[in-house]
Amino acid sequence: MSNIRLIARLDIKAPNLIKGIHLEGLRVIGDPNEYALKYYEAGADELVYMDIVASLYERNSLIDVVERTTQNIFIPITVGGGVRKLDDVKELLRAGADKIAINTAAISRPEFITEVARTFGSQCMVLSIEAQRNPSGVGWEAYTDNGREHTGRDVVEWAKQGVELGVGEILVTSVDHEGTRKGFDIDLVKQISEAVSVPVIASGGMGTMNHLTDLVDGARPNAIAMADILHYDRMTLEDIREEALKAGVPVRERVFDNTDR
Amino acid sequence: MTTLIVDYGRGNIQSVCRAIEQCGGEFILSSNPADLEKADRVILPGVGAFGDCANQLDQMDFIPAITDFVQSGKPFLGICVGMQILHTASEEFGDHQGLGYLPGKVRAIPNTDSGGKPHKIPHIGWASLEKPKGKGENYWDGTIMENVPDKAAVYFVHSFTAHPDNPEHRLADAYYNGRLIAAAVIHNNITGVQFHPEKSGTIGLRVISSFLKQEPHNV
Numbered sequence: 113m114s115n116i117r118l119i120a121r122l123d124i125k126a127p128n129l130i131k132g133i134h135l136e137g138l139r140v141i142g143d144p145n146e147y148a149l150k151y152y153e154a155g156a157d158e159l160v161y162m163d164i165v166a167s168l169y170e171r172n173s174l175i176d177v178v179e180r181t182t183q184n185i186f187i188p189i190t191v192g193g194g195v196r197k198l199d200d201v202k203e204l205l206r207a208g209a210d211k212i213a214i215n216t217a218a219i220s221r222p223e224f225i226t227e228v229a230r231t232f233g234s235q236c237m238v239l240s241i242e243a244q245r246n247p248s249g250v251g252w253e254a255y256t257d258n259g260r261e262h263t264g265r266d267v268v269e270w271a272k273q274g275v276e277l278g279v280g281e282i283l284v285t286s287v288d289h290e291g292t293r294k295g296f297d298i299d300l301v302k303q304i305s306e307a308v309s310v311p312v313i314a315s316g317g318m319g320t321m322n323h324l325t326d327l328v329d330g331a332r333p334n335a336i337a338m339a340d341i342l343h344y345d346r347m348t349l350e351d352i353r354e355e356a357l358k359a360g361v362p363v364r365e366r367v368f369d370n371t372d373r
Numbered sequence: 374m375t376t377l378i379v380d381y382g383r384g385n386i387q388s389v390c391r392a393i394e395q396c397g398g399e400f401i402l403s404s405n406p407a408d409l410e411k412a413d414r415v416i417l418p419g420v421g422a423f424g425d426c427a428n429q430l431d432q433m434d435f436i437p438a439i440t441d442f443v444q445s446g447k448p449f450l451g452i453c454v455g456m457q458i459l460h461t462a463s464e465e466f467g468d469h470q471g472l473g474y475l476p477g478k479v480r481a482i483p484n485t486d487s488g489g490k491p492h493k494i495p496h497i498g499w500a501s502l503e504k505p506k507g508k509g510e511n512y513w514d515g516t517i518m519e520n521v522p523d524k525a526a527v528y529f530v531h532s533f534t535a536h537p538d539n540p541e542h543r544l545a546d547a548y549y550n551g552r553l554i555a556a557a558v559i560h561n562n563i564t565g566v567q568f569h570p571e572k573s574g575t576i577g578l579r580v581i582s583s584f585l586k587q588e589p590h591n592v
Contacts, residue, residue: 236420
């Protein structure tokens, strides 16, 4: 089996790394560059940067942060938040991002997905979906603005439409589970993953190692994003990787030898 | 010793530049084909669609300069689509001609795993590098792979993979759910990597460092 990627997710309110619960009640954690470097050195497979206020205030404050971080970090970085125009994508890629995560702009104008994929390649067009379970308990609705604005779109249908329009990867954040440390929304990840042909990154809810293994058993995501557990040092990425390997979860084995720095 | 990075508007060039700096190397970015003859080594990055990259190189008149450069015997490295394009042709969105330095075709990764079950395309993630079957312990000596420990993983993002006609051109292999990926290819002074050394952590930086130490090949 191919390796499941372990991704460190950093929510940014420039210039700070922040963390909330259900994407709200934001607390300042520290300097994103310091944390990013720490996660890189601990063997993160990838980083996700989300500017979680850009969408509200119509600005794009991530560029400086991305530019500084990517000076000394040599793993893929996905950046999202407030991306509205092709020029925004171009600027972020130039600043060092590899992939761009888009939510609001894709909801309001789905053709934007195709424009990004055509101009920069599907591989950099990540569809970011903020999912909340419907009050009926059946299905999920896609939200924007950190889970505040309804879109009326069914999450699984939206994921499928996104892939038809050129999305190369899907990042699904469970707003209900985000920041709660009570585990992932396994059913959500499973249904999306079974509905689309592209890789799926699961985000929101990791509090313990069991949450990760349950998610892998129940939904087989291609990648797992984690924030809280890392930012508050509840577990290190080294420990998570080691435990995952012990539990038989396919993750990259870091190979060292005596010439390693 | 200057490393020239071909800047033809395709590929994540900034990351390649930063990785070279990190390895203590010097580089110039150039969109002028005439600069190639002064360079000691050349890197051809590439992201996106094969046909689009090939057209763009052609439109900017890079192809004759690249051909002259590879014939000089100096070290040349293609990354991702820049590696695929070294082959004869690709089947991505119709047939497209490549540069043809390595006989072989670029084809879609099957959308099922080796057991016939559907799997995700593109292949995004870290896969272990290995020496092609039948190659000995020292096969990577003197190549850009020489400091890569066996089984070390690197980062891939692609939907297509090269199929070199000549098995001797395979430098490193990888597998995606049992499907064979040409991870690195080599032909004299020409090396190509499907993975992204600039995004593969310390292992990737070793690959770049080794490339920066490559000597011209006797022509």
